[in-house]
Amino acid sequence: MIASTLRFLWENKMFLLAGAWTTVQLTAVSVALGTVIGTVVGIGRISKNKVISLAAAAYADFLRGTPLLVQIFLVHHGLPAVVSRYVPGFHITPFISAITALSINSGAYVSEIVRAGIQSIDKGQMEAGRSLGMTYWQTMRHIILPQAFRRVVPPLGNEFIALLKDSSLVFAIGYNELMTRGRLLMTKYFMFFETWVAVAIIYLCMTMAVSRLVRFIERRMAVDDQS
Amino acid sequence: MIRVENLHKYFGKLHVLRGVTNHVSRGEVVVIIGPSGSGKSTFLRCLNLLEMPNEGDIYIEGVNVVNHGANRVDINKVRAEVGMVFQSFNLFPHMNVLRNITLAPVLVKGISEDQALKEALALLERVGLSEKAEAYPSQLSGGQQQRVAIARALAMRPKVMLFDEPTSALDPEMIGEVLDVMKDLVSDGMTMVVVTHEMGFAREVADRVLFMDGGVIVEENTPSELFSNPQNPRTKAFLSKIL
Numbered sequence A: 001m002i003a004s005t006l007r008f009l010w011e012n013k014m015f016l017l018a019g020a021w022t023t024v025q026l027t028a029v030s031v032a033l034g035t036v037i038g039t040v041v042g043i044g045r046i047s048k049n050k051v052i053s054l055a056a057a058a059y060a061d062f063l064r065g066t067p068l069l070v071q072i073f074l075v076h077h078g079l080p081a082v083v084s085r086y087v088p089g090f091h092i093t094p095f096i097s098a099i100t101a102l103s104i105n106s107g108a109y110v111s112e113i114v115r116a117g118i119q120s121i122d123k124g125q126m127e128a129g130r131s132l133g134m135t136y137w138q139t140m141r142h143i144i145l146p147q148a149f150r151r152v153v154p155p156l157g158n159e160f161i162a163l164l165k166d167s168s169l170v171f172a173i174g175y176n177e178l179m180t181r182g183r184l185l186m187t188k189y190f191m192f193f194e195t196w197v198a199v200a201i202i203y204l205c206m207t208m209a210v211s212r213l214v215r216f217i218e219r220r221m222a223v224d225d226q227s
Numbered sequence B: 001m002i003r004v005e006n007l008h009k010y011f012g013k014l015h016v017l018r019g020v021t022n023h024v025s026r027g028e029v030v031v032i033i034g035p036s037g038s039g040k041s042t043f044l045r046c047l048n049l050l051e052m053p054n055e056g057d058i059y060i061e062g063v064n065v066v067n068h069g070a071n072r073v074d075i076n077k078v079r080a081e082v083g084m085v086f087q088s089f090n091l092f093p094h095m096n097v098l099r100n101i102t103l104a105p106v107l108v109k110g111i112s113e114d115q116a117l118k119e120a121l122a123l124l125e126r127v128g129l130s131e132k133a134e135a136y137p138s139q140l141s142g143g144q145q146q147r148v149a150i151a152r153a154l155a156m157r158p159k160v161m162l163f164d165e166p167t168s169a170l171d172p173e174m175i176g177e178v179l180d181v182m183k184d185l186v187s188d189g190m191t192m193v194v195v196t197h198e199m200g201f202a203r204e205v206a207d208r209v210l211f212m213d214g215g216v217i218v219e220e221n222t223p224s225e226l227f228s229n230p231q232n233p234r235t236k237a238f239l240s241k242i243l
Helices: A002-011 A013-045 A050-065 A068-086 A094-119 A123-131 A136-173 A178-189 A192-224 B040-047 B075-080 B097-109 B113-126 B142-154 B172-187 B199-205 B223-228 B233-242
Strands: B002-011 B014-024 B029-033 B055-060 B082-085 B160-164 B191-195 B208-213 B216-221
Touching: A002 A013, A002 A192, A013 A050, A013 A094, A013 A136, A013 A178, A013 A192, A050 A094, A068 A094, A068 A136, A094 A136, A123 A136, A123 B075, A123 B082, A136 A178, A136 A192, A136 B097, A178 A192, B002 B040, B014 B040, B014 B216, B029 B040, B029 B199, B040 B160, B040 B191, B075 B082, B075 B097, B082 B142, B097 B113, B097 B142, B113 B142, B142 B160, B142 B172, B172 B191, B172 B199, B199 B223, B208 B223, B208 B233, B216 B223, B216 B233
Parallel strands: B029 B191, B029 B208, B082 B160, B160 B191
Antiparallel strands: B002 B014, B002 B055, B208 B216
């Protein structure tokens, strides 16, 4: 069984690795966009403006309270209708759907991380910035966020790992990443066990590499950070 | 220079300031003393609008800086002219000493990096920390951090300096170095309002001492008069406990 799995993995390595590479790209872009969205929403959540903070909370609650698979379908089948009304002729590919759904979803989780990160910074930092005549946004950008981001590197790393695994759900809209390729191999060779063990091994390698990377960045920042 | 009229501040239902009225002249050094919870820190924080008063007015050089109804002011402009030093220093831990000092002048006043750097180095020399320009706050002692915080506030060239218990978080052997820097400011003619428990400092440099209790100024006088001949029974009780 082990021998046949390894042989299967080896024989289809290029096909699977190409899918793995697509998964990495999809995840990286989605986490990057998700971090931007999450930062905006996270700052919104602590806003004194009730409308903004409620809107931000509603966003996070909806996306964390509904299944990712539903969100993927919602984006893939719902987005074209909306987009074609405003941008005629624009074609929504599975790639766009996948990235949109994953970014929006990741943004909700990142917003929680960012909010907690900002709130973990001592109140005196905001007061010191404001007492020097800096605006709320100047203080946010130069004082609070740089310190908060250092603190959220570990949870952001966890989010990256979670999204890397969750990105497998986009097979449902036929996006050609690792999971979809696994299904293709399964229907081609009917070697169920070998296929999914091979796919699992590749996911495991990727998540372990990411967690190593995060730990490395964390250590680098600990050296840089004198505080 | 600063005129305060009938200031009230509530935290929820808690009535912290119950009508504070006072006047600080240019170049005057005013020390505020009083038991904890008396509202002295809140009063100080109102002066640069870190706390917005619920009632009353604060005039800085004749301009009412309290936002209510028709009167809208640019809070940031007010704060840029009022320096503040905190009990817990609140230096920016992710920036070195120089950057701590130059950040606000560059961002808020728009002066050039070069100019800000030059002024920062001069200020560091003044507080005796030239050799720490490249250090990070965590590499400094409490006393050194507080001196950097004073330099940071001075870099905005404020008209008034507010000190909120600047030595309360310091080890005893470091209190002197911070008080020395403050005395240097006094001899320079800086207008200062200081909340402190350092009675020696009050006695030595204050022009006037305010005793606050229960959200009001109970008694005020020159330090020698107030310390040696307090009139109000609450002042007497407080002083007898700490002197």
